[in-house]
Amino acid sequence: MTHQQSALRERIRQAITTQPQSFSTILSSLLAVQDALGWLPEEAIEEVAAHSGGTVNDVWAVASFYTNFRFTPPGRHVVEVCWGPTCHLKGAQAILDEVQRALGLEHEGDTSDGGVSLKYNTCLGACSQGPVIMVDHAIMGNMTSAHAHEAVARLDKSDGNHASQHGA
Amino acid sequence: MPDEITFTIDGVQVKAKPGQTILQAAIDAGVYIPYLCYFPGMKPYGACRACLVEVEGGRGAPASCTTPVAPNMVVKSDTPLVKALRKGVLELLMSEHPHGCLSCHRIELCGPQDICLRHVRVTDRCVVCPKNERCELKDTVRLVGISMELPTSYNYRNLPIHTQDPFYDRDYNLCIVCARCVRACDELRGDDAICMVERSGKALVGTSRGTSLLESGCEFCGACIDVCPVGALVERDYKWEKAAHSVYTTCPNCAVGCQMKLEVDRWQRVIRAVGDWNGEANHGQLCYRGKFGLDFANKAEQLHYPLVRRDGRLVEATWEEALDVIAQGLAPHKGEAYALLASPRSTNEDAYVAQKFARTVMGSNSVDTSTDSRPELVLGLADMLGVHAATGSTWQLLGARCTLVVNSNTTEDHNVMAVPIKQAHRKNGQKVIVVDPREVELTRYADLWLRPRPGTEVALIGGILRALLDESLEDKDFVYKSCEGIEELTRSLAHLDLVRVEGVTGVPQASIRQAARLFAKERPGAILYALDNVASEDRLALVHALVDLALLTGNVGKPSSGLFPLRSGTNEQGAWDVGCAPSFLPGYRPVADAAARDEVGKAWGASLPSAPGLGVRSVLAGLREGRVKAVQVIGDSPTFDAEALDALSQAQFLVVHEHFLSDLAKRANVVLPLSTFAQAQGSYTSLERRVQLVRRARSARAEEQPAWRALAQLAQRMGVKGFEYQDPGQVFGELAALMPAYRGLSHERLSKGGVQWPCPEEGHSGTPVLLAEGLGAGKAKLTPVESPKAPRESPAEYPLLLAPGRVLAQTQREMQVVSVEGLNRVQRDEVVELHPSDAAALGVAAGDMLEVAATSGARIRAVASLTGQLPGVVSITTLFGQLASQLQASSAPDRMLRVPGLEVVPVRLEKVAAS
Incomplete structure (x- = not known):
């Protein structure tokens, strides 16, 4: 086991064992690791299995069930586009199209350089300002296609070097 | 709670057992309700919804597989609502499964080449599915009655087919997501090597991150294949072959005695083995050896004709010629120069005739099973308890509170023996203690894994005994009533204080104490031991110490308790029972006892040799020393390594009964073609004393013969009477008459199911637990534990x-x-x-x-x-x-x-x- 890997495992174990509640479940442990690393590497599945006394397959059954778990490192930036009912009525589709065009993506996912992760969101809770997008946890309301393009394009420019690794 | 619940299904009043679901009660009552995810023996799951019924007074249509029966319930399984719902459910299932044929009324008529009137693509037809004619989905659809109204299109998942892992092919494009395989792996096997992945419409069976089964924890037992209702999981060998007929038989690959259904195709090949859910030794479970290790019955390399060595070369001969050569070759070696080694796969009939041949025709007591290199496993037990086999039953281990496994790689060597242990551990928290220097599969389940320095196992068990007595944890009533020698035992343990035991074994004192407490308090407890890697001079002492432990804790003669010597050869138990052992005549009559020799001799019309015989280890040594000159060996054996083969080649005359021209056969003077287990009729006795039939699945291809028949012919050729057997049933009749424990058994009786000996008379139902009536007239004598010896010296260059x-x-x-x-x-x-x-x-x-x-x-x-x-x-x-x-x-x-x-x-x- 290389030093880098054991350091990663150590971080994962730390996240699992320092959960605040009195007892942990597979799900709570997975959430704790994702909170700490931003995603679930292979080692996380193994460590949660070891901690819970189950097999990796038990853990994977839970992890793969929830769409919010990521199994690849997230991009440096996360862009979420709301497509809830209100935003939809106020034109979310056009915003989504624009964001996807700007990022070169066709669906949810990560840009090829790993810089930006795009997620769909069913409601960001800011319906009065729809259509809404969220860039790195900052909500931006009353979007127009031009604004959305600018917000996303700025990300790209401000951070041209995305080669660095996450979580590892 | 009442013993029975009465309820009504489809207007008929039927009875159910408390706790049964509607579906289970309906199956018992012979009422058909379709189901796909339920599987008898596994917990209800309620995934497929094919078993919906209406219950009077209830709302909607509950799944009958998850609804318990209540008194006076009125269930309807054939109302228009139920029928419509059921059809909808199946249509949904079929929307992701090729079904052009499933819903076609011509399905029984079509061949793969036929023109299809519905234009179903060849690749979508049932006839090209490996599970065709064994498919539960097809049966269900047919019985529910869905006809051509469904369009033939379906949503193909386009997933790669997994064909690179050992033994299995997995095609999840055919999966109907009933999760039977996942539940079998979890509930029945305790492995969790596969899981459900993703959810809702995408949910499917898989492994963590889609890894190969090689790394997912799969034990390749095939349990998932056996429960799969469709063609998603299949055995790779003979994948598309169809069974022409099937035969229930006993697995020839280890001593657990698993019952299986052998499927045989029209060319008489054994194409598949499926665990028999009614088999009491295995409850439907098999392992990698039984499921995927039987193809030897089909090999083209099988010997069909006798071979005789002429001018240094083995050449084909007729049986007459071969028997003449053997008769001549053996004649000068009568008496102690002759030895016979039966195969671990020899049936009781083979072993019985073999020992009778050696004793009456050749005048030698040197008969043994070739795998019987650790007779101490059982001799140690016999010394103290007077029994020559496991005292309990495999599946009663489910009820044990604690299992101690000593130097046994159970999951690999006696796989199904480990299944009840794993099940009980996971379901009921049964405690598992493993004593083994090696990390084996059961150590992952162990509550306590004691890892002694190899060669110090006796001291470790001694330490456990000492801790147990120090803390006064023994079952005093039992010891008082049934044991003697407690003082001597206590005295012998005086030198085994735990500090010293820790020093010798390397196992911490605290763990030794914990083991003693666990095993003493969690009763009933069982002890499984195989003596792997225990030096021959330590074996008896170790077994004695283990029997001491069982006696002190009162774990003898009670359900779910006892001692289980895990013998290696498939039918070693039966071979010993019928006297295929150097020191015993049939029924464990000692060879040394003149009265016993007379009794058996009278039955056989012969006088029996009194000189003690040699066991397999001594036979090999005798060959090297030139004391043993002629050897007859039945079948290849895992214990024949280069050294053993070398010893066997030193025989002046070597007769080998063999399936193949093995390294052993190549050394023989005469090779007789031996029928495989699939061609034989007879019986095996498992390590839990269960006598079960081996049934003929295919006929001989040419002149191969079972060993009993070959030996009987040879005896007749050598002019000895008493071998005029017509069939194996007759041989069994003769041996059963000689052996009190088998007296109530016959092939006819066994054809209804296996029986655990002793079965002294015809109506007797067999004996799951030995010594249940107490330890006989005398008391069991506890054996003092020897003081630890200096550990074996390792060679200096290999320290x-x-x-x-x-x-x-x-x-x-x-x-x-x-x-x-x-x-x-x-x-x-x-x-x-x-x-x-x-x-x-x-x-x-x-x-x-x-x-x-x-x-x-x-x-x-x-x-x-x-x-x-x-x-x-x-x-x-x-x-x-x-x-x-x-x-x-x-x-x-x-x-x-x-x-x-x-x-x-x-x-x-x-x-x-x-x-």
Whole structure:
């Protein structure tokens, strides 16, 4: 086991064992690791299995069930586009199209350089300002296609070097 | 709670047992309700919804597989609502499964080449599915009655078909997501090697991150295949073959005695083995050996005609010629110069005739089973309890509160024996204590794993006995009533204080005490032992100490308790029972007892030799010393290594009954073609004393013969009377008459199911627990424990002991699965664990690449890890998946005969490269 890997495992174990509640479940442990690393590497599945006394397959059954778990490192930036009912009525589709065009993506996912992760969101809770997008946890309301393009394009420019690794 | 519940289904009043679901009660009552996800023996799941019914007074249509029966319930399974819902459910299932044929009324008529009136693509037709004619989905659809109204289009998942793992093919495009396989792996096997992945419309069966079964913890038992209702999971060998007929028989590959259905195709090939859910020894479970190790019955290399050595070469001969040559060859070697070794797969009938032949025709008591190299397993038990077999029953282990497993790689060597242990551990928290220097699969389940220095097992069990008596934890009533010699035992333990035991064994005192407390308090408890890697001079002492432990804790003669010697040969138990052992005549009459010899001799019309016979180990030694001159060997054996073969080639006259021209047969003067288990009719006795039938699945292809018939012919040719047998049933009748424990048995009786001996008379139902009526007239004598001997000296050039291990899953190890010739293989660096003090002495640091060299010349490269617990002992734990792919790729005609075991051997370490 290389030093880098054991350091990663150590971080994962730390996240699992320092959960605040009195007892942990597979799900709570997975959430704790994702909170700490931003995603679930292979080692996380193994460590949660070891901690819970189950097999990796038990853990994977839970992890793969929830769409919010990521199994690849997230991009440096996360862009979420709301497509809830209100935003939809106020034109979310056009915003989504624009964001996807700007990022070169066709669906949810990560840009090829790993810089930006795009997620769909069913409601960001800011319906009065729809259509809404969220860039790195900052909500931006009353979007127009031009604004959305600018917000996303700025990300790209401000951070041209995305080669660095996450979580590892 | 009432014993029975009365309820009404479809207007008929039926009875159900409390706790039964509507579906279970309906099945028992013979009312058909379709189902796909339910499987008898597994917990209700309620996934497929095909079993919906209406219950009067209830809302909607509940799933009958999850609804318990209530008194006076009125259930309707054929209302228009139920029928419509059911159809909808099946249509949804079929929307992701090719179903053009399923819903077509011509399905029974069509062949693969026929013109289809519905334009169903050839690749979508049922006739090209490997499960065709065994498909539960098809049966269900037919019985529910869905006809051509459904369009033939469906949503093909377009998933790759997994064909690179050993033994199985998995095509999840055909999966109907009933989760039977996942539940079988979890509930029945306790492995969790597969899981449900993703959710809702995408939910499917898979493994963690889609890895190969080699690394997911699969034990390749085939339980998932046996429960799969569709063509998603199938055996790769004979994948598309259809059974022409099937036969229920006993597995020939180990001593557990699993019952299986053998499917045989129209060319008489044994194409498939399916666990028999009614088999009391295995409850439907099989293992990698039974499920995928029977193809030897089909091999073209099988010998069909006798071979006789002429001018140094083995040439084909007729039976008459061969028998004449044998009769002549054996004639000068009558008496102690002759020995006969039966095969571990010899039936009771073979073994009985073999020992009768050796004793009456050849005048020698040197008869044994070739795998019987550890007779102490049972002799130790017989010394103290007077019984020559396991005292309990395998599936009663489900009810044991604690199981102690001593030096046994149970999951590999007696696989199904471990299933009730794993089930009980997971379901009821049954305690498992493992004593073994090696890391084996059961150590992953163990509440306590005691890892003694190899060769110090006696001292460790002695320490447990000492801790138990020190804390006064023994079952005093039982000891008072049934045992004597407690003072001597206590005195012998005086020198085994735990400090010393810890020093000798390397097992911490606290763990020894904990083991004593667990085993004493969690009753009933059972002890399983195989004596793997225990030196021959320690074996008796170890068994005696284990029997002491069972007696002190009162774990003898009660349900779910007892001692289980795990014999290695398939029918070693039966062979011993019928007298195929050097010191016993049939029914364990001692050879040394003149009255017993007279009694048996009178029955046979012969006088029996009184000179003590040789067991397999002594036969090999006798061959080397020239005392044994003529040997007759039935079948190949896993114990015939180069050394044994070398000894056997020194025989002046060697007769071999064999399936194949094996290394053993090549050395013979005469080779007689031997029927395989699939061609034989007879019986095996399992290690839990269960006598079960071996039924003929295919006929002989030419002149191969079972050993009993060959030996009977030979006896007749040599002019000896008493061998005029017409069929194996007659042989069984003769042996049963001689043996009180078998007296109530006959082939006819066994055809209704296996019986555990003793079965003294016809109406007797057999004996699941020995000594239940007490320990007989006398008391059991506790055996004092010897003081620990100095550990065996290792050769100076190989100063360390290697304790190899093998487990199903190692999640924290980096590995890669690569495809070699179309088959998956695990690629990784092995890790050798060594004690920091050994590492310091050798100048080894963690991460160094080492080479582990054994006396045999074997060399393993491995990365050093300084996590070893014991100075002087190193360990390497490999993955079962590696073994499985090795077995899959094996070209040996009988690939499960020699599964590499886990032998502790002296080694030395050499540094190849620093980290």
